[in-house]
Amino acid sequence: MTKQEQIDLLEAKNAVLAKALKYAIERLSAHPEHEMLVRSLHKTLTDNAEEYPA
16 A cells, blocks of 8 residues: 555545544534533544644
8 A cells, every 4th residue: 555545545534533523523412411521522622633733
């Protein structure tokens, strides 16, 4: 597997994970009792995005 193929594979995996996380956050957001979990997850994802930019 070439370096570019590895990069393409990682980008594809990241896209799938991003969609799954977005779906999970949307589902959790529909339930007020999960508000703290949604905020914590959003903060963690935002912090990680800043610490490890694409």
